[in-house]
Amino acid sequence: MRLPARGARSVRVETTNQTSFLPMSSTVPGAAGYGANASVLASQYESITFSEVYRDLLHLFPVQPCAVLDIGAGSGRDAAELSRRGHQVVAVEPTAELRAEGQHIHRELAIEWVDDHLPTLAALRRTKRRFDVVLLTAVWMHLDESERSAAMEALAELSAEGGVIFMSLRHGPIPEGRRMFEVSAKDTIQLAAGFGFRCDFEAEREDMLGRSEVRWSFLALHKRVAHR
Ligand SMILES: C[S@@+](CC[C@H](N)C(=O)[O-])C[C@H]1O[C@@H](n2cnc3c(N)ncnc32)[C@H](O)[C@@H]1O
Numbered sequence: 001m002r003l004p005a006r007g008a009r010s011v012r013v014e015t016t017n018q019t020s021f022l023p024m025s026s027t028v029p030g031a032a033g034y035g036a037n038a039s040v041l042a043s044q045y046e047s048i049t050f051s052e053v054y055r056d057l058l059h060l061f062p063v064q065p066c067a068v069l070d071i072g073a074g075s076g077r078d079a080a081e082l083s084r085r086g087h088q089v090v091a092v093e094p095t096a097e098l099r100a101e102g103q104h105i106h107r108e109l110a111i112e113w114v115d116d117h118l119p120t121l122a123a124l125r126r127t128k129r130r131f132d133v134v135l136l137t138a139v140w141m142h143l144d145e146s147e148r149s150a151a152m153e154a155l156a157e158l159s160a161e162g163g164v165i166f167m168s169l170r171h172g173p174i175p176e177g178r179r180m181f182e183v184s185a186k187d188t189i190q191l192a193a194g195f196g197f198r199c200d201f202e203a204e205r206e207d208m209l210g211r212s213e214v215r216w217s218f219l220a221l222h223k224r225v226a227h228r
Contacts, residue, residue: 028094028117030142033177038097042075046105048208050081053137056203057166060220066132069158071118072139076102076111083109092116092124118143119151121158130160136167141183148191156195156223165197165221172214185217197221
């Protein structure tokens with residue numbers, strides 16, 4: 001078997017009498033388990049709306065068009081709604097199969113899809129762009145403690161002054177085949193404070209997909225404006 005080229009979407013598999021192309025799943029640890037089930041997962045993610053997910057925080061979203069970064073965008077449900085609302089949206093998604101689903105489902109929208117990942121977001125940081133809104137919906141708990149620290153540093157760099165991070169954290173049993181950690185809202189607020197973010201909203205709620213064993217924390221973390 002040949003190794004895939006960097007950034008390749010599929011891998012060429014050669015056996016003695018056959019050549020075929022298989023989709024390439026991400027090598028990002030936190031993305032484990034997403035590629036193989038991408039179309040089922042995309043339907044599940046699209047079965048709820050942005051307004052249902054962010055029900056309790058809708059009043060905190062900017063109304064004026066601004067730069068939005070959706071990290072771990074999945075099928076692009078939230079990226080799509082914010083794009084429809086007139087924002088300029090970059091959707092980062094390391095799982096090629098989910099990225100392809102999102103690009104297809106929301107093909108009529110001007111979402112910029114990027115193959116990058118936490119904790120470093122190296123490709124995006126090279127562009128020196130800054131974002132007014134950063135979304136991390138059901139993503140942060142895929143990172144271990146040292147990755148979360150490095151990721152918060154990246155988020156501080158990518159956030160515009162006065163910008164806001166909206167984050168949801170999953171609590172409950174870890175699904176088979178996934179890499180996930182129990183991460184508390186309290187520890188996340190504390191980590192963010194060390195990088196210049198103030199928590200303006202914290203709430204816990206039931207699962208949007210009706211799983212009784214799962215609960216979610218929601219946070220809004222505002223980047224303090226530096227006084228010169
Ligand atoms: C539970 S899904 C959430 C998708 C979407 N945000 C939503 O709410 O529907 C988690 C997503 O995080 C992505 N992910 C996992 N590890 C990641 C990492 N290290 N950096 C960026 N995204 C990651 C997965 O590929 C997957 O799309």
